[in-house]
Amino acid sequence: MESSSFLQDLNIVSPIVTSALAVFLFAEGARRKSSKYLAYCILVISTILWSRYLFFSRSVLVLPLPFVVFPAIWFPGPLFRRHLLPGADEHQNHRWFLMPSILAALSLVVHSVFLFYTPELQSTRAILEHQGFVSTYTSAYVILAVLFNLFHFGTGIRNVRVAPDSKRGSSLTGLMALAWTLVLYMLTHLMLVICTLFGWLQHPFHPVEALASLALAYTFVHVSLKYNPQALHPSAKYSKQSINPEEVKNHLETLRAHMEREKPFLEEGITLQELARQTDIPAHHLSIVINTELSMNFFTFINEYRIAEAKRLLQDPAYSDYTLLRIAYEAGFQSKAGFNKAFKRQTGRAPGEFRKRSPEIRE
Template sequence: MSLDLQVHELIYLFAAFHGAFLASLIIFKRYSQENIFLFLLVLLFSFYLLESVIYSSGYIRYVPHLFFTTLPLIFLIGPLFFLYIRSSLNQTPLLWKDLIHLLPFLFEFIILLPFYSLDAETKIKVYEMMLQSSGSSGDFSIYFIGYLIYLISTFFYFLKALKLIQSASENRMKAKEKKKFSALRIVSVGFFIYVFVSLLLSGLSWSNLDVSMLSFHINLISLTLLIHTIGYIAFANPALLESLATPSDYQFSSLSSEKKKRLAEQLIASMQSKRLYLKSGISAGEVSEELGITNHELSQLLSVELNTSFYDFINRYRIDHAKEILMSKKYRDAKILHIALDSGFSNKSSFLRNFKKSTGLTPTAYKKLHKNQVPIN
């Protein structure tokens, strides 16, 4: 048995081993909740590259039971990236409802169970048939359809993660948080480029099967560059692997249901009386200190007891405040930026985006809709 690899396949193979090595460094050097997600993400990238090399080189004939193994696994890439970003920004603990992110993976796995149960010889025949029909017009294989669904769902998860990043960028002010955020933003851009290129190439492959192999290799090159980029950022900016929480924040929370209820009431009372939300750039750490609890406990309190995130919770109060002053005589001729700043937002665009998200209207439209109401002095 000999293995004859092309130069490009050796490059992919090197990236796969680089990714596996990087994943081991991530999990052993900086163990934390968010780094567990990053570890699994990089490991999945590596395994996908490895199986692709085995498939394209024909070596799959010697290990046929690896055939299609990454097809259900890649459905975890989008959820892992989203959970990694969420954990990195606000240390939100995992909840039972997060299991819903596993559904696409489980669905694809169940569909492929009949194939996985086949013997090695039959799987090799399927592989040979796919090679013979790869240039046929209108060839919609299970692999292609599944891969396209994976890309669309992954892009959806990227948009969810992007919303979290946008919210965090408006509030995180400390030096350590800025370094972490900068590293996360670079990784996110790299991830977006990979997903966007993959979507584009999938469309080209469907419309013109002659470029399918070129698309396949460009996709693997994009993934190779993404792995190397993560490795470089982790080396050049160690903040990527550093947690924003203290070690004790990752211990199991001792908050009882009664204490969570009491703290939730205290949190709401503090917001209403002290109006902490009006402070631009207020952090979860400041609110945690106000309540005398850790960041992790605050995240758990917001997620479990109030079913929200820190920034959504703060912005809800800011929007309610903006609604009030929009109807005030004092702000009758005020500019939108003035209202935004007085409501606790750091800039106009952030205010407009969150106001429309909450009300479905722009501040101007909201004011016109309620113009017949008695203005507040």
């Protein structure tokens, strides 16, 4: 395989850009804990792009490279999908990353076995030629990983589009631009890998894929500059509207105490302004506290308390004869459909399934 100097130059641009952007997002996340999932996603993608550059430059590092790339390739989709749900419970992250972690560990085991028994995988030259077993093995693996990531990207896009509380102004445009660019890049790579598998291409690292990676890097930078930092995280629009840390602490204590004691989330049509009036917190300050300190918007914040109340009722034997619709009304929801969607989005289970699995109800 001959790789032109032009293609080598072309292939080094996107990993450099994505690496720099990942560093920027990690720095942003260190201040606000807002962009870490997107930063990890871009870091993984950057690792994959660097591996492509090493392949084009015919580096000897391609031999150990699968031990890094094969486990990492399962994570971009789940990480980006998690970023699209800033209000999700941090303590339930195992639910998001259990499957990719299992697949990553399995990838290491499988590749170790193949490496031990397959001479082609022990040869740098055979890997660079990308023929025979090497081509079939890597192509099949990448196809599975790309399909897995496409599922998570697609699910994340659908969740944002259908969620009633996902109207985030210009940030929604930025998030969708990032998501669709990632999907198109994955589809391009999938097409090239399939062509390689059927022998129509010698290897999947084609100039078309290089251009797609450049488009991906450009979109990341463009969105960062145009919507920065709001497009990278829904709560980032408040980053320049700071309030005194002591005020933030007092507001949080007041807000949480009021939510637990008075349960305003049970009121129909509760608004930010009404909650601000009840707590004697300026509405502007209340909005900043919820969006930046709790990393969620007002409706997600209210729904979290409503879902917690619904879970309590579903687990209480005294309410076992209540229908799900009545439970929804008791928890502050105004429709069964909205209740089901919000409940499943936060817990991963439908209310009926949650009730059936409750130990108190089973007893």
